[in-house]
Amino acid sequence: GAVVSQHPSWVICKSGTSVKIECRSLDFQATTMFWYRQFPKQSLMLMATSNEGSKATYEQGVEKDKFLINHASLTLSTLTVTSAHPEDSSFYICSTGDRATYEQYFGPGTRLTVT
Amino acid sequence: QKEVEQNSGPLSVPEGAIASLNCTYSDRGSQSFFWYRQYSGKSPELIMFIYSNGDKEDGRFTAQLNKASQYVSLLIRDSQPSDSATYLCAVGSSASKIIFGSGTRLSIRP
Numbered sequence: 001g002a003v004v005s006q007h008p009s010w011v012i013c014k015s016g017t018s019v020k021i022e023c024r025s026l027d028f029q030a031t032t033m034f035w036y037r038q039f040p041k042q043s044l045m046l047m048a049t050s051n052e053g054s055k056a057t058y059e060q061g062v063e064k065d066k067f068l069i070n071h072a073s074l075t076l077s078t079l080t081v082t083s084a085h086p087e088d089s090s091f092y093i094c095s096t097g098d099r100a101t102y103e104q105y106f107g108p109g110t111r112l113t114v115t
Numbered sequence: 116q117k118e119v120e121q122n123s124g125p126l127s128v129p130e131g132a133i134a135s136l137n138c139t140y141s142d143r144g145s146q147s148f149f150w151y152r153q154y155s156g157k158s159p160e161l162i163m164f165i166y167s168n169g170d171k172e173d174g175r176f177t178a179q180l181n182k183a184s185q186y187v188s189l190l191i192r193d194s195q196p197s198d199s200a201t202y203l204c205a206v207g208s209s210a211s212k213i214i215f216g217s218g219t220r221l222s223i224r225p
Contacts, residue, residue: 097212102147
C-alpha cells in the first residue's frame, strides 16, 4: 500500500491561532486525500475529501471556513485549522484512497492540543 | 440508523481463544469491506479486506461476509495480548471513501 506521512506528529497552540497540518503521499500519486478527526474513545469522523487541483468536499457539519484544505499537488494536502479553540483539540488523520479497491492508506496522525 | 454498526465492547477474550467481532451495514450496494486495527494514540492499520461472500483467511485472521444479511465479521484465532486494540469495521462507499463503524474494543486477558 501507499506510504503516507504527516507533519507535525503533535502540536500545541494557543486559542485563536491557526495551525497547518501537512499530509504527504510518499510513493503514490494521490488525486484524492481524506481528512479525519478522532476524539478520545470515538471513531474516525470524515471531515472532508481533498481533491487535487480543485475544491475540497466537506462533510455535513464541518465548517469549511474554519478547516481550510489545500491539495495543490499529487503528493501534498494541507489542513489548516483557523482560529483554533480548545474544542478543536483532537487527533487528525489523513489518508489516500485507492479508487479501484476503496482501500485507505493512513498517515500516522497529528495530535492537536489547543490551550 | 447508523450506516455501519459495531458493538463498542469491551470484548474480553482469554489468551489463546477465538475472538469474534461483528459488524452490520445499511447500504446494500456496498462492495468493499475492511477491518482495521487501531492501537491507542495511533492511526488505523489494515488487517483484512473482503469483497466476496464467504470467508477469507489470512494467518490467524478470518473475515466473513454475508451480503444478503449485510453482515461482516472478523475472527481472530489463538488470540494474543498484542491483539488488544480497537477494531474498526469499514465499508466502501462512493467516491473512494469508506464509512467507519464506531469500533469494538478487544481485550485479550493472559
